[in-house]
Structures are given as C-alpha cells and as structure tokens.
Amino acid sequence: MAAGSAASAASRVFLAFLGAVAVITVLLAVLLSIQAQNTQRAEAEAVTLAVARTIAEMPEVAAAVQSGSAASATARLQPIAVRIMDDTPIDFVTIMTTEGIRLTHRDPAEIGRPYLGTIGPALEGRTLTEEAVGTLGPSLRSVVPVVSDGEVVAMVSAGITLGSVGSGVVRQLPFVVAIAVALAAVGLAAAWLAGRFTRRIAGDLPASAVRDAVSSYESVRTLGEALRAQTHEHGNRMHTAVALLELGRTDEAIGILTETSRQSQELVDQVAARRQGDPTVGALLLGKAAQARERGVEWTAEIDPAAPRSALTPVDAVSVVGNLIDNALDAAAAGPAPRGVRVVFAPAPGGALEISVSDSGTGVPPELRERIFAHGFSTKPAGAEGRGVGLALVRSIVEASGGGVDLAENPTTFQVILPGRRQ
Incomplete structure (x- = not known):
C-alpha cells in the first residue's frame, strides 16, 4: 500500500x-x-x-x-x-x-x-x-x-x-x-x-473501492430484477392482447394496452418533471413498479418536481433506492393484505434530498432495529433473497456521502436524507 x-x-x-x-x-x-x-x-x-x-x-x-x-x-x-x-x-x-x-x-x-x-x-x-x-x-x-x-x-x-x-x-x-x-x-x-x-x-484496493464494487453489483442486480419484471409484465400483456384480438375482442385488447401505457406514463411524467432528476433512478422506478404489480403489491410513487438530484453517483443512487424498495417489496409481499409500497422523493432543508420508502409489512421488531443494518444480518433465509447486504450497504453509502438513514414505524418507513448535488 x-x-x-x-x-x-x-x-x-x-x-x-x-x-x-x-x-x-x-x-x-x-x-x-x-x-x-x-x-x-x-x-x-x-x-x-x-x-x-x-x-x-x-x-x-x-x-x-x-x-x-x-x-x-x-x-x-x-x-x-x-x-x-x-x-x-x-x-x-x-x-x-x-x-x-x-x-x-x-x-x-x-x-x-x-x-x-x-x-x-x-x-x-x-x-x-x-x-x-x-x-x-x-x-x-x-x-x-x-x-x-x-x-x-x-x-x-x-x-x-x-x-x-x-x-x-x-x-x-x-x-x-x-x-x-x-x-x-x-x-x-x-x-x-x-x-x-x-x-x-x-x-491493495482501499475499503471504499471494495464497497464501490459491491454497490455496482447491487445496482446491476436490482436493475436487472426491475427490467426482468417489466419485460415479463409487458410480455404477458402483449400475449393477452394478441389473444383477445384473435378472438375478435378488440375493445378489451385496446383496454389492456391502454392501461399499461397509462400506468407507465404517469410515472414517466413524474420522473420527467424533475429537471435535476437522475434518469437511471427513474428507469429503476419504472421497473420496480412492474415488479410490484408482478408480486401483487400496490405501487405508489410520489416525486416532487422540486426534489434535487443527490450527490451520489448513478451506481450508488440505484443501489440505495433499489435495495430500499427490494426490502419494502419483500416485507409487503410477506405481510397481510392490503399490500402496498410507497416511494416519495421530496426536497429537504439545506438543498438536500429526502427519500422515503414505506411498506405495509408487519414491521421491524424493536430488538432488530439496529441489527438489520449489520453486514451479513438478514431476516430472510440464506440465498438469493437472503443476502444480508442490502441495508448495510445502504447505510454505508448514505453515511459516506454525509447523509443519514432513519427507521420509523406505522407504517414501516425507511427515510434517507442525502446531500443535494452542487451545480
């Protein structure tokens, strides 16, 4: 060294x-x-x-x-x-x-x-x-x-x-x-x-470089899952629409395709309204919306046009937002109905960005509120869904940027404050 x-x-x-x-x-x-x-x-x-x-x-x-x-x-x-x-x-x-x-x-x-x-x-x-x-x-x-x-x-x-x-x-x-x-x-x-x-x-890579490598992997993973879900959803709707057309049920086919376009367009409009927004994160949100529908979870995204772009790189931003949403989707899907996830991007004092991700899950037990951020700890079984990396990586990236992560209950909400990007 x-x-x-x-x-x-x-x-x-x-x-x-x-x-x-x-x-x-x-x-x-x-x-x-x-x-x-x-x-x-x-x-x-x-x-x-x-x-x-x-x-x-x-x-x-x-x-x-x-x-x-x-x-x-x-x-x-x-x-x-x-x-x-x-x-x-x-x-x-x-x-x-x-x-x-x-x-x-x-x-x-x-x-x-x-x-x-x-x-x-x-x-x-x-x-x-x-x-x-x-x-x-x-x-x-x-x-x-x-x-x-x-x-x-x-x-x-x-x-x-x-x-x-x-x-x-x-x-x-x-x-x-x-x-x-x-x-x-x-x-x-x-x-x-x-x-x-x-x-x-x-x-001899510094620890920050190793963390960046993990962040890059997590970004690719969560984007891949989102794009797979979006492709799968569009494929299913297209197959259904084609089948309806073959049966002569044109109005129903048009309705399915129109609804798909409307849901995606609403989120696109919100993303596009942010002049300083991160297009990579916008693409992630579109994919995660499809992933939520695939898992039977109601998806709500609220993006304030005045919300600034964070100081994070696109890779770190996708890693933070993607892992928080993945965690929320897992919790909501495993919880009682009605199941839902809500993502909010809003401006915070001092030119900062506030990201809130809420879910309808059963919540985090008090004794685990700190342990969930530890490396290797996961409430999910080992394997693809039980990585024990996500929240630890989120905290590491956010705190390294000068921001903070907080956890609230009723509903379970992870709140991230990130410094805004300087122009």
Whole structure:
C-alpha cells in the first residue's frame, strides 16, 4: 500500500481481527483470574472445614477439655494445634471453650482471650464457614462443635488468611498468562490469514473501492430484477392482447394496452418533471413498479418536481433506492393484505434530498432495529433473497456521502436524507 493512500480492505480486516483478539484476550485473562480466585476460595473453605472436623472428632480433644482446668487443656492441645498448622496449609487452629475462650492459638499470647468470630451455630451443634477479621487479619474460617455424649463441650476453628488465598491465586497467574499468550498468538495468526485472504480477493484496493464494487453489483442486480419484471409484465400483456384480438375482442385488447401505457406514463411524467432528476433512478422506478404489480403489491410513487438530484453517483443512487424498495417489496409481499409500497422523493432543508420508502409489512421488531443494518444480518433465509447486504450497504453509502438513514414505524418507513448535488 503506497504511503498516504487510504487503508486497504485487507489492512482494515487485519486491524479489525487484531482488535477483536486483543479485547477477547483481555476479557479471557480477567475471567481466568476471577475463576482462579473463586477456585482458591472454594478450596480454602473446603480445607478449613475438613481440618476443623478432623480435630473436633479427635478423642483427645474432648478428653482434654473435660479433664480439668483450661491451663491443663492448653498444655495438651497446643502441641496438637501447632503440629497441624505446620503440616497443613491452615494458618491458625483455635480450640475454645463453650464460652469462646481460646485454649490454643498460633500466637500463644492470645490464649485465654475471647475468640473473634461467630460461634452461635457451633454452640447449637452446627458447622459454620465464614469470612471474618481476627488477630491475624481477614480470613476464611470454619467453626465445628466438639461433641461428647451428645453435648457440645468445646469448639474448633480452623482458618486461612485471605493473604494466603491471594498467594494461591498469584501462583496460578503464570497459567493464566500462558493461556492468554497462546490465545493472542492464535488470534494474531487468524488475523494475518484473514488479511491475506482478503488481499487475495481485493488486492491493495482501499475499503471504499471494495464497497464501490459491491454497490455496482447491487445496482446491476436490482436493475436487472426491475427490467426482468417489466419485460415479463409487458410480455404477458402483449400475449393477452394478441389473444383477445384473435378472438375478435378488440375493445378489451385496446383496454389492456391502454392501461399499461397509462400506468407507465404517469410515472414517466413524474420522473420527467424533475429537471435535476437522475434518469437511471427513474428507469429503476419504472421497473420496480412492474415488479410490484408482478408480486401483487400496490405501487405508489410520489416525486416532487422540486426534489434535487443527490450527490451520489448513478451506481450508488440505484443501489440505495433499489435495495430500499427490494426490502419494502419483500416485507409487503410477506405481510397481510392490503399490500402496498410507497416511494416519495421530496426536497429537504439545506438543498438536500429526502427519500422515503414505506411498506405495509408487519414491521421491524424493536430488538432488530439496529441489527438489520449489520453486514451479513438478514431476516430472510440464506440465498438469493437472503443476502444480508442490502441495508448495510445502504447505510454505508448514505453515511459516506454525509447523509443519514432513519427507521420509523406505522407504517414501516425507511427515510434517507442525502446531500443535494452542487451545480
């Protein structure tokens, strides 16, 4: 791509993929970090509960608490608590009386002081796991009753500080980073392949040139459909008129031919009245009128003689108007009777052109009002009638020219404002 030229379509595809990969990678890294934190927390809760239950079920604990004074109980239980704290990831083991007085603690100076935390459920014979602030700071701890002969004689609290939980998350960060880097690498490769594939198709053409190519195709397509319908309609009427003439029913044959001429002439007169009108768009309207009659849709076209010619090229103008009419015809034909499409060309403030295309269809659901303009989105099935290109192309062309597209309801109306062509 030459310096200073517009970004090619391939470059834009590459950058779009790269941006999507970056966003997805960051989101995944955040989600994995949150998942790691939740996992560490769940494991900490499970470990504290398991250790507290194991200690509470040790016969020597109940025996020590019931054997004599608090001092003798501490002498027998503190070594057990220290050994467990040394051999497990538990940060503290506190065995306490039913009054909540500590018999063991990581800091011997805290022995004999009240336990800081909830003990009510344990006194009732139930277990409890909570987050609370104690002498070692915030922690996750489980409190389990020590039961002897059906009575609660003491309680055991085993806990892990939140700092220890956080260190466990830190240990998993290399895994998270590795996953994020791997995803970024795969995404970068995909972006490069997408850019290379686009370059093979579009070369170094700027994105605007690719859009112009699509617009040209859409213009040819919609004009072709209009001319086919017009040719088919005239052919049918001519065959009918000839048959009537052969049967000697001259007046009916003349009536059919006259009606055909009158309907076309009315639209021709409106088009011709616009001194600044686009003849290509006029030809399109004539063909679309025939296409509407072919599909059983009532056609109404109102063209204000004062409506200016838009700043669009004939190809883009046909693409915009043709796609809007195609969309309206599809909606009207699929909707309930009476079926109709109305096209209006009128002047807008500031020398602009307003094009309104309304249909009698069932309308656009609120949740789809923005999605219908997205590339590749279509409410129609895939295939010739389900291109997913039309409205996206319309918005792209209109906004590139400095205009705008709006959608109204009751009836469904696409309103386009285009800058007028400077003389």
